[in-house]
Amino acid sequence: MLTVENKVTTVFVGNIGIGGNHPIRIQSMTNTPTHHIEKTVNQIITIWKAGADFVRITIPNTKDLEATKKIKALLTKQNFNIPLVADIHFSPKLAIRAAAIVDKIRINPGNFAELGNNIPENEQQAFIRKKVSELIAVCNQYETSIRIGVNHGSLPERILQKYGNTAEGMVALTMQYLMIFNDLKFKRVIVSLKSSNPLVMVYANRLLKRKMIATNLNFPLHIGVTEAGDSDDGRIKSALGIGTLLQEKIGSTIRVSLTEPPEKEIPVAKKIICYAKEKTAISSDFKNITYPEIFSKRKVSATSLVDFNKYPQVLIAGKNFRQNKSQYIAIDNKNHSYEKTVVPFSEHITGIPIFTVNTIDKLSDYSGKDKMLLITFNEIKANILKIKNDKLLILIYHLSDLSPVYEVDAFFDFLKKEKINNPVIFHKNYTENDLETLQIKVAMDFGRPFINGYGNGLFITNHGTINNTAIQQIAYDLLQATRMLITKTEYIACPSCGRTLFDLESTTQKIRKKTAHLKGLKIAIMGCIVNGIGEMADADYGYVGGTPGKISLYKKRKLIKKNIPEENAVDELIKLIKDNGDWQDIHS
Numbered sequence: 001m002l003t004v005e006n007k008v009t010t011v012f013v014g015n016i017g018i019g020g021n022h023p024i025r026i027q028s029m030t031n032t033p034t035h036h037i038e039k040t041v042n043q044i045i046t047i048w049k050a051g052a053d054f055v056r057i058t059i060p061n062t063k064d065l066e067a068t069k070k071i072k073a074l075l076t077k078q079n080f081n082i083p084l085v086a087d088i089h090f091s092p093k094l095a096i097r098a099a100a101i102v103d104k105i106r107i108n109p110g111n112f113a114e115l116g117n118n119i120p121e122n123e124q125q126a127f128i129r130k131k132v133s134e135l136i137a138v139c140n141q142y143e144t145s146i147r148i149g150v151n152h153g154s155l156p157e158r159i160l161q162k163y164g165n166t167a168e169g170m171v172a173l174t175m176q177y178l179m180i181f182n183d184l185k186f187k188r189v190i191v192s193l194k195s196s197n198p199l200v201m202v203y204a205n206r207l208l209k210r211k212m213i214a215t216n217l218n219f220p221l222h223i224g225v226t227e228a229g230d231s232d233d234g235r236i237k238s239a240l241g242i243g244t245l246l247q248e249k250i251g252s253t254i255r256v257s258l259t260e261p262p263e264k265e266i267p268v269a270k271k272i273i274c275y276a277k278e279k280t281a282i283s284s285d286f287k288n289i290t291y292p293e294i295f296s297k298r299k300v301s302a303t304s305l306v307d308f309n310k311y312p313q314v315l316i317a318g319k320n321f322r323q324n325k326s327q328y329i330a331i332d333n334k335n336h337s338y339e340k341t342v343v344p345f346s347e348h349i350t351g352i353p354i355f356t357v358n359t360i361d362k363l364s365d366y367s368g369k370d371k372m373l374l375i376t377f378n379e380i381k382a383n384i385l386k387i388k389n390d391k392l393l394i395l396i397y398h399l400s401d402l403s404p405v406y407e408v409d410a411f412f413d414f415l416k417k418e419k420i421n422n423p424v425i426f427h428k429n430y431t432e433n434d435l436e437t438l439q440i441k442v443a444m445d446f447g448r449p450f451i452n453g454y455g456n457g458l459f460i461t462n463h464g465t466i467n468n469t470a471i472q473q474i475a476y477d478l479l480q481a482t483r484m485l486i487t488k489t490e491y492i493a494c495p496s497c498g499r500t501l502f503d504l505e506s507t508t509q510k511i512r513k514k515t516a517h518l519k520g521l522k523i524a525i526m527g528c529i530v531n532g533i534g535e536m537a538d539a540d541y542g543y544v545g546g547t548p549g550k551i552s553l554y555k556k557r558k559l560i561k562k563n564i565p566e567e568n569a570v571d572e573l574i575k576l577i578k579d580n581g582d583w584q585d586i587h588s
């Protein structure tokens with residue numbers, strides 16, 4: 001465990017300060033082709049009116065570069081002083097030209113100045129330095145900032161060979177660029193390390209933060225989970241990754257990437273920031289900010305019914321379960337279907353009674369059988385001797401209503417000190433009527449402990465109008481997002497941008513409709529290949545825009561078929577899944 005402090009320099013993007021004492025900034029990106037000038041201008045204004053501090057557009061070629069000048073002029077003419085960011089891949093020349101127009105340039109070190117395989121490292125470094133120097137010269141002239149935007153999916157071969165497709169590789173590449181910028185005394189730098197896997201993204205940013213502090217390069221971090229997808233998953237994955245880091249005071253600007261109209265990202269971003277603020281504001285009792293360097297799952301004792309090391313549990317209860325002591329939770333341990341209901345113990349052979357601090361003295365009468373104890377941190381501290389050595393006891397750790405950030409860490413530190421290895425299911429009671437808010441709060445309350453390797457299940461109760469099925473689904477979605485328990489198809493869908501070669505939103509929905517029953521299968525849906533096939537490293541199948549109206553299909557990293565007319569591509573994807581034996585009929 002390490003301790004970090006939060007000390008970040010200020011960088012301006014147009015008139016908007018990032019880092020320092022500035023509030024956490026929100027941004028999004030247009031998904032219109034940039035050269036559709038009127039549409040792009042309108043979308044920039046819509047995103048900004050929704051509450052973004054600045055807006056990114058993609059510039060893949062000179063046509064879009066020329067369009068950007070006109071976009072900037074049109075915004076100024078309409079009195080909109082909206083800082084613009086240009087997203088550049090592959091072309092230092094375009095980056096240099098765009099730096100004279102926009103307020104910030106995003107470059108991707110994975111493809112900015114790579115000479116190719118088998119080039120001596122000193123030659124490669126000299127080339128990067130040359131290209132960065134040329135860009136910096138223009139940025140200095142126009143006071144343009146630069147984001148070093150490293151993506152898990154597009155690490156260059158030389159990094160992959162040395163580090164693999166890992167958080168360490170992302171950080172090593174970033175540090176190479178940071179050292180060059182520092183050497184050239186360029187200070188208007190923002191850094192991002194993104195991945196579609198929230199765990200990779202969190203561990204990479206934590207590692208980078210430590211390295212930056214150690215080298216005194218405290219540039220602001222832009223954080224986000226890329227290709228988070230749409231709907232519930234997009235919100236939960238974003239709140240999990242971004243929310244975890246913001247609670248640790250890592251991150252000065254955020255982007256929530258949803259496969260939805262970009263302005264819809266802004267309210268989600270605001271809710272994540274707001275809840276992170278609430279939680280960190282009450283965390284002063286836990287002075288040292290600590291987190292693990294590498295993921296390691298806490299090992300727990302197996303009960304007689306469930307091996308929690310293998311099967312995290314989602315528990316469901318009626319609204320008044322705490323008051324009604326006659327209720328018990330049934331665990332279906334035969335097929336691990338995770339369909340649990342609250343039933344009286346006598347009605348279900350595998351029912352497990354729940355004890356509370358009021359009935360804790362009766363625990364010893366119930367020896368030799370699995371049982372649960374619903375308990376708070378303070379209660380467990382006061383009653384530790386009554387639960388020690390009871391291997392069949394499952395702890396339900398009831399979090400306080402406000403749940404300060406480091407309460408859970410302190411709880412597990414305490415268990416470790418007391419040598420208690422019992423499974424722990426997290427419980428918290430909410431009072432929400434808005435599903436999106438509940439998704440964000442649950443992901444931020446429990447996502448961080450799961451990412452840190454703590455916890456064996458979730459038990460969410462809510463005094464509000466959200467139905468129990470939706471609440472249960474949040475628990476499953478979070479367990480899937482943290483890779484603890486896979487219960488459905490996983491979609492890695494890019495948010496779309498001006499490079500997108502098909503309608504991401506409707507295609508994602510179409511693919512989801514046909515494949516949602518393929519539990520455990522990972523399908524990537526990418527508007528183009530710019531972020532590289534590495535982004536799909538985790539996926540079993542990839543559906544990727546090749547050229548306008550044409551789709552390429554991948555099996556793992558291998559290109560299987562290209563130039564498929566878009567209208568046939570979803571059927572071809574399903575055929576590919578079937579040909580590889582990964583298809584199941586819906587009711588099989």
Ligand code: SF4
Pocket residue numbers: 494495496497498499500501526527528529530531
């Ligand atoms: S994958 Fe391509 S289309 Fe999708 S957001 Fe990234 S650059 Fe844009």
